Amino acid sequence: MSIASIIGQALVLFGTFFYVLSSLGLIRMPDVYNRMQTATKSATLGSLGVIIGVGIWAIGEVGSYSWIPKTLIVAVFLLLTNPIAAHALIRAAYKSGVPLWEGSIVDRYKEAESSLERVEEIKEKLEEPSRGVEINE
């Protein structure tokens, strides 16, 4: 067995370990937000390990160097798109009103949202009398 095979296998094993952690996290975490934390991070690193590991493994096993550039580019695209998907999911969860876990200590987003609403309400109130004046004239 060549060194490349061993490195590749080690990387695949490393990736699989993080996959296991990721699924374990899905069960153990209390709410959707914390579950997303484990699901995105560990799954991304796990995929990177497995994908690049396969590329390096192929060098040792079949002596082919054409796998590694492909796996690298797959890894790069995964790294670029995975966090965007996670962001879309967690934002959708928040917007559809999934509550935070009761142990959560702070929610700045809610504060910011409600303060924005208040600003708009005040603006509307300020505009109303001026509109009334225009109609009177």
Place this chain on the structure above:
Amino acid sequence: MGETSKISRYLYTVLILFIIWLFLTGSLDPQEVTIGAIFALIVGALTDEVFTERGLGNLNPKRVLYFTAYIPYFLWAMIMANLDVAYRVLHPKRPINPGIVECRTVLTNNVGKLALANSITLTPGTITLDVKGDRYFIHWIDVKDKSVEGASENITKPFEKFLKVIFE
């Protein structure tokens, strides 16, 4: 953001597309390279408007240098993040202390903000929930500082020093 010439944008797009082609085919056979070059030229002409704003300005040596330095830093941060998550998942008492905090950023460029949001999502215990202007709303699995300044210091500062040079 200054107006970049169409030629510069076009050349940059073609270059990136051609590099992706080389990686995907994984061979330097003249036939493959020629057909790749032709397709890169055609697709580049159709997509340079949406693909890049700055064109060849992205290949400024300083930017490339910072980008190269950013990759190992980012991978290291990512591995640490995963070990952190592993500790929280495997610990019997589940030591989490979650909440949503607000951060400010000094980045003004859209691509830079996207890169920062992505970096935040993949590193220690944080996921970007929403971005409004320069305000980032971040779900943090272990809130150490509730204030805007403290959170920014902890979450966005380490990445900004790289991303500022790369994208601004």
